[in-house]
Amino acid sequence: MQLGVRAKFFIVTVLIVVAVDFAAGVYLQVKLKADHEARIEDELSRHARASREFLGPLDAPWAPELIDPWADRLGAAMDTRVTIIDAEGLVLGDSNLEVRELASLENHADRPEVRSAQPDRCGLSTRYSETLNTEMLYCAVVLEGERGYVRVATPLRDLDETFERLRLVLVFAGLLAVALAIGAGSVASRLMYGRLRALMEAAQAVAEGDQSREIPVTSSDEFGGLAGSLSRVSKELERTVKELTSERDLFEAVLQSMEEAVLAVDADRRVVAVNRSARDLLSITGKVQGRLLLEVVRIPQLSDAVDTALRGESRSIDVNLETRSGLHHLLVRATPRGEGSGAVLVIHDVTEVRRLETVRRDFVANVSHELRTPVSIIQANTETLLAGALDEPAQARRFLDAVRRNAERLGQLISDLLDISRIEAGKYAIEMRPLSVASVARSVNKAVAEACRRRGVVLEVDIEPELQVRADAGALEQVLINLVENAVKYGPEGGLVELAAREDGAAVRIEVRDEGPGIAPDHRKRVFERFYRVDPGRSRHMGGTGLGLAIVKNLTDVMGGDVGVTPREPTGSIFWLSLGRVTEDDNSTHQASGGNGQSSGGGEEINIVQKAAQG
Amino acid sequence: MSESAPRQTPRDYESELRGLKTSLLAMGGRVEQMIGQGTRALLHRDAVGGAEVRKADKAVNDAEKDIDGMVLRILAQRQPMGSDLRLLTRALKMVTDIERIGDLAVNLGKLAIDLSELTTPEMTVHPAIERMAETVRSMIADALDAFVEGDTELARKVIARDDEVDELHDQVFEEVLLGMMGKSMGVAVGIRVQEAGRLLERMGDHATNLAEQVVFLVHAEDIRHPPRED
Numbered sequence: 001m002q003l004g005v006r007a008k009f010f011i012v013t014v015l016i017v018v019a020v021d022f023a024a025g026v027y028l029q030v031k032l033k034a035d036h037e038a039r040i041e042d043e044l045s046r047h048a049r050a051s052r053e054f055l056g057p058l059d060a061p062w063a064p065e066l067i068d069p070w071a072d073r074l075g076a077a078m079d080t081r082v083t084i085i086d087a088e089g090l091v092l093g094d095s096n097l098e099v100r101e102l103a104s105l106e107n108h109a110d111r112p113e114v115r116s117a118q119p120d121r122c123g124l125s126t127r128y129s130e131t132l133n134t135e136m137l138y139c140a141v142v143l144e145g146e147r148g149y150v151r152v153a154t155p156l157r158d159l160d161e162t163f164e165r166l167r168l169v170l171v172f173a174g175l176l177a178v179a180l181a182i183g184a185g186s187v188a189s190r191l192m193y194g195r196l197r198a199l200m201e202a203a204q205a206v207a208e209g210d211q212s213r214e215i216p217v218t219s220s221d222e223f224g225g226l227a228g229s230l231s232r233v234s235k236e237l238e239r240t241v242k243e244l245t246s247e248r249d250l251f252e253a254v255l256q257s258m259e260e261a262v263l264a265v266d267a268d269r270r271v272v273a274v275n276r277s278a279r280d281l282l283s284i285t286g287k288v289q290g291r292l293l294l295e296v297v298r299i300p301q302l303s304d305a306v307d308t309a310l311r312g313e314s315r316s317i318d319v320n321l322e323t324r325s326g327l328h329h330l331l332v333r334a335t336p337r338g339e340g341s342g343a344v345l346v347i348h349d350v351t352e353v354r355r356l357e358t359v360r361r362d363f364v365a366n367v368s369h370e371l372r373t374p375v376s377i378i379q380a381n382t383e384t385l386l387a388g389a390l391d392e393p394a395q396a397r398r399f400l401d402a403v404r405r406n407a408e409r410l411g412q413l414i415s416d417l418l419d420i421s422r423i424e425a426g427k428y429a430i431e432m433r434p435l436s437v438a439s440v441a442r443s444v445n446k447a448v449a450e451a452c453r454r455r456g457v458v459l460e461v462d463i464e465p466e467l468q469v470r471a472d473a474g475a476l477e478q479v480l481i482n483l484v485e486n487a488v489k490y491g492p493e494g495g496l497v498e499l500a501a502r503e504d505g506a507a508v509r510i511e512v513r514d515e516g517p518g519i520a521p522d523h524r525k526r527v528f529e530r531f532y533r534v535d536p537g538r539s540r541h542m543g544g545t546g547l548g549l550a551i552v553k554n555l556t557d558v559m560g561g562d563v564g565v566t567p568r569e570p571t572g573s574i575f576w577l578s579l580g581r582v583t584e585d586d587n588s589t590h591q592a593s594g595g596n597g598q599s600s601g602g603g604e605e606i607n608i609v610q611k612a613a614q615g
Numbered sequence: 616m617s618e619s620a621p622r623q624t625p626r627d628y629e630s631e632l633r634g635l636k637t638s639l640l641a642m643g644g645r646v647e648q649m650i651g652q653g654t655r656a657l658l659h660r661d662a663v664g665g666a667e668v669r670k671a672d673k674a675v676n677d678a679e680k681d682i683d684g685m686v687l688r689i690l691a692q693r694q695p696m697g698s699d700l701r702l703l704t705r706a707l708k709m710v711t712d713i714e715r716i717g718d719l720a721v722n723l724g725k726l727a728i729d730l731s732e733l734t735t736p737e738m739t740v741h742p743a744i745e746r747m748a749e750t751v752r753s754m755i756a757d758a759l760d761a762f763v764e765g766d767t768e769l770a771r772k773v774i775a776r777d778d779e780v781d782e783l784h785d786q787v788f789e790e791v792l793l794g795m796m797g798k799s800m801g802v803a804v805g806i807r808v809q810e811a812g813r814l815l816e817r818m819g820d821h822a823t824n825l826a827e828q829v830v831f832l833v834h835a836e837d838i839r840h841p842p843r844e845d
Contacts, residue, residue, distance in 0.1 A: 126768040268630070269637065295763045298644035298675070298756070303637065322752075512702050520658075521742075 006193045006352035013185035014178060023166070024274035032166060044139035045122040047078045047152040052119075055084065056144040062086060064102050068093035078152070081132070084141075086148040096132060100302060105131075108151075113140040113202075114365045117149050126156065150342060195223050199230060206234040231439075261347035264337065265306055267390075269293050272342065281330075281349055283323060302345060305334035309343035312336050329354050359529075366531035370413055370546065374406035409545070416547040419532065423554040428470035430558055437467045437501045437508060444480045445498070448488060452497075457488045462500040468582035469508045475555040476579070479563075480510070483575045491572070503581060507561075508550040510577040518567050527565060528553040632697040632702070635685050637704055639713075642678040643759040645671060646717045647752060650818065653723030654748035657811055662731040668724030675717035682710045692730035701835060705828045706728060709762075712821040712828075714757065719814045720819075726807050726814075733803055739810050741791060747783045750776060761829045774838075775824035780819035789813035 051074050060066045067084050075095020084093040089109025091102050108114055116123035117140040131137045132155070140151035189506055193338040202215040215231040261278035265271055271288045276497075278284060287298045294303050301319045309317040319330040331348040381399040389395045422428045440532040441461050452459050469476070480499070489496040491514040500512040519527060519534055526532045533545040554574075561579040568574045633684040649671050653663050656664030678685035686703050689695065695703060791808050800808075830838050 268633065292633065292640075294635055294640035294644065298640055298647065298759060299643045300641040300648075303641050303644075320648075320652075322648065327655070 003231060004193075006189045009189045009192070010182075010185050013181055013189075017178050017181035018174070019078050021170075021177050025174060028170060028484055029163065029167065033159075033163060034041060036162065039305075040137060040154060040159065041122070041124060041139070044080070044137060045141075046153050047080055047082075047118070048122055048139045048141045048150060051076070051142055051150045051152060052141050055150055062092065064099055065091045068097075068102065070407075071095045081136070081153040083108070083151040083153070084110075085151060086150060089114065089148060092148065108149075111140070111151075112139070113138040114149050116140075117151075120143070129153070162525070176178060183472060193218075199223065200355055202227070202234075206230070219263070253289060261345075261349070263293070263297070263302075263345040263347070264342060265293050265345070266342040267310065269303070269306060269310075271296050272361055278347065281328070281347065282321075289307060302332060302334075305332055306343045309336045309345075311336035312339075317375060325350070352614055353566050363530060367417065370531065371410070374410045374413075377406045378403050379411075390590045413545045415549070416545045416551065420547055420551055420554060421560060428475075428555075428558060430475055430547055432470055432472055432559065432612040434468045434469050436461045436465070436470055436475055437510065437544065438465045440473065440480065441478050441499055441501075443477050444484055444500040447481050448478075448484050451485055451488050455488055455491075456494040457491060458496050459484065460496060460498045462498065464511075466500070467503070467508060469510075470580040470582050471559050471561070479552045480512070480576060481556050482552050483512040483577070486548060487512050487516070487575070490514065492516070504578065507578045508580055508581045510579070512575045512577075513568055515532060515572045517567075521567075524565050524567075528563065586613065628689075631685070631689055631693075632699065633705060635682065635689070635703075636649065638682050638685065639677070639709060639738060640679060640759060640763065641673055642682065642710070643755065645675050645678070646713050647755055647821050648761075649675070649720035650652075650723070650748060650752045650755070653720045653727065654745065654752075656724055657728035657730065657748075658726060658745060660731040660733075665724035665727030665731070669721050670761075672717050672721045672748045675714060679710050679714040682706060693841055698832075699701050701832055705832045709825055709828050712824045715819050719818050722844050723811060729807055730733065733820045741787050741812075743783050743787045744791075744808065744811055747780060747787070747812065747819075750780055750783065751815050751818045754780070754819060755825065758822050758825035758829060761826060762832070765829075765833045767830045767833050770826040770829040770833075774823050774830075777819050777823045780816055784812045784816040784819075 034278075042602075048053065050184075054072065054074065058070065060070075071082045071084050071094050072092030082093075082095040083107045086092050089099075089107040091105045091108055092165050094102060110124065110462060112127075113123040113125040116125075119142045122139040122141055125138045127136060127138065128134070135156040137156055138151055138153045140149045142149055170411040199215070201455060204230075204246075206215075215227050215234060220605045253276045254341075255273065258275055261281045262273070262275045263271060263278050264283075269292055270290050271293055272290075274284060274288050274367075281480055282297045284296055288580070293306060299319060299321065301317055304614060305315050305317050314333070314335050315332045316331065319332055321328045321330050328349055329351045331350050333346045335344050337340075337344050381403045385396060385399050402541060411445055419428075420589070438461075441463050445459060445461060448459065484497060484499060491497060495515045497515075498511070500513070501508055501510040503509075523532075523534045527534065527550045530550040555561055556579075558578060563577050649668050652664055652671065653668045655661070660734075686707050690703055691697075714795075736764045754776055757773045758771055761767065762775065774787065788809055791800060791812075795802050795805040827839050830836060
């Protein structure tokens with residue numbers, strides 16, 4: 001059973017009072033009884049001695065008829081029973097009996113009080129008297145001259161009655177004490193409980209997080225001390241909560257602002273924390289707290305890594321992850337979180353890093369390869385010439401021609417490389433201004449005229465004269481020359497190449513269409529990469545450096561445009577270019593507005609058009 | 616188990632069921648990845664990628680055995696009732712379907728290896744194959760998502776999409792057949808593309824089975840083999 005402090009306090013008080021009362025009662029009774037008995041004995045003994053003194057000088061004949069009246073008189077005087085017995089034990093007189101009754105009494109010589117009686121000291125005995133039907137205390141003494149004994153007796157009933165009354169008084173007093181104790185106890189406990197309750201409520205409020213609550217310190221006793229301690233605990237708690245809150249906020253801010261994806265799980269593999277990067281990278285939506293890791297992200301490798309971490313080891317793994325945006329390369333590090341309390345996964349998306357690494361590696365390999373071929377041809381031809389071919393003019397001319405062609409190709413390659421590295425390094429200064437597409441097309445037409453003539457290709461230009469784009473004149477010309485030259489190079493001899501431009505919303509779409517073999521879908525995305533060739537042998541044979549389209553892509557990016565390739569029916573490709581269109585309003589307000597920040601680099605400007613015309 | 620066997624706490628039981636669910640999802644996740652790998656290998660005629668699928672299949676086969684064992688142990692020791700019993704029996708079936716999908720993905724990888732050895736230039740695998748693979752992969756992903764969320768709506772959508780896969784398969788089969796007849800596609804390549812289509816079509820069927828198990832798991836309603844409405 002659950003008892004409150006108040007009830008316990010109360011019960012204990014009452015129990016103590018009852019116990020003390022009971023003990024006192026028992027003690028009093030025993031003590032008083034002993035005292036009382038001693039007094040009665042004392043009184044009886046005095047009566048007995050008085051009777052002895054009285055009977056001493058009596059010289060009446062020792063016969064019952066004469067003695068009994070004396071016994072009656074003594075008994076009446078002392079209000080006790082007086083018995084006179086002769087030396088043989090015969091009863092000669094008794095205050096409670098008639099003379100004629102005496103004869104029927106048995107001999108009293110064997111009675112314990114008689115046997116132990118002495119002249120000056122009582123022989124005592126407590127016994128049930130058959131004669132009087134009551135418990136009696138007897139006291140006998142020897143008479144002078146040893147003529148016999150006188151015995152006095154008093155009934156003990158009186159004593160019992162006395163004690164009965166005493167007990168009643170004690171019980172009444174005890175009950176009164178209990179009642180008082182109950183009253184006093186309840187008042188005291190009420191007082192104490194009131195203060196205890198106030199403290200309790202204050203503590204409850206603190207536990208529930210009500211920091212504003214003041215704890216009353218009303219006295220300097222233990223309760224006051226307790227209230228003081230509680231108040232300090234409350235303040236300490238408030239401070240700790242504030243600290244923890246700010247720490248949590250800091251942690252949350254750090255976690256959310258991290259570039260790396262972070263996932264934390266507990267020992268049951270349930271997700272406890274996840275940051276924004278992780279949500280983006282792993283396409284996690286909705287509530288994740290408390291769900292199983294594999295329910296949130298179904299990537300078994302992550303689960304395996306967590307298993308390792310939960311065993312207390314750190315582990316790094318590579319994971320290829322297929323997402324809607326393509327194949328991602330992830331570097332996952334799983335770290336145990338304390339002793340068996342979970343694990344933290346930190347995930348880097350290294351797709352771009354790995355791609356750039358590959359590009360760089362391929363670039364070096366490609367450049368070396370592209371440079372080596374013409375250099376070895378030049379070497380071989382010059383060696384042949386030196387070995388004697390120089391003396392045969394017809395042969396020598398052929399070898400020298402090969403040397404010249406490959407030297408030209410080397411020069412072209414190096415200048416393309418320089419261009420591309422400048423553009424990529426942001427050192428290519430461009431000046432964005434409104435340009436007439438038609439006039440740029442005319443320059444392009446001039447620049448490629450020779451190439452067209454050699455392959456018998458017709459270039460058809462279909463551009464509205466008033467169409468204007470915002471671009472850098474040199475860059476746009478370079479882009480278009482590269483695209484048209486490619487179309488001429490890879491299209492059939494005597495074919496048709498179209499250069500067209502039209503409005504396309506807020507942009508201008510310029511298209512270069514050829515009748516070549518087209519580009520397979522796999523290659524379409526990659527033709528703008530450096531040194532990427534759809535058909536390596538054929539391209540090199542055509543004198544390409546593998547950088548033309550990369551330059552196109554880079555220049556278009558610098559001008560904020562877009563470039564791509566789509567297949568053409570029934571055969572061929574369409575290389576398209578999308579650049580910002582200039583309207584009449586733009587023309588008047590933004591006349592000759594500056595470049596897009598690239599020019600601030602202060603890099604030297606390259607006259608690409610001029611160089612392209614030479615090539 | 617005798618009555619006197621030490622009674623394990625409900626917490627142990629919970630964690631056993633959780634372990635089962637985790638293993639099932641991990642296995643599903645692996646198979647999802649295998650389809651991606653297999654298809655990519657096929658499209659790029661990449662023998663290395665094709666061989667990787669087979670390696671991944673080992674983990675799937677192990678997982679099947681593990682999960683079977685887990686289910687039997689829980690059935691024997693706990694004698695579960697109601698939805699738990701349903702989960703366990705469905706898990707046994709789902710494991711079989713997932714494992715079969717894994718095997719089919721391995722075959723996809725083998726086709727990639729075969730194709731990589733052919734010297735036919737400029738061959739592009741039929742574009743519908745890529746769409747089929749993506750559809751099948753997302754069907755499996757959705758079926759597993761439906762399992763996680765108990766989302767029967769999503770499961771029913773998965774089942775509906777099997778028709779999409781079947782149509783694509785018919786298209787691939789027919790167009791490749793015509794290509795081979797018209798000599799625009801070599802027979803060696805053609806039959807392999809057709810085979811890839813067939814494999815993906817079978818995967819679609821297994822994905823449908825998975826989705827059906829999810830519906831049963833949630834609603835205790837068997838939606839397999841519906842009566843035909845003629």
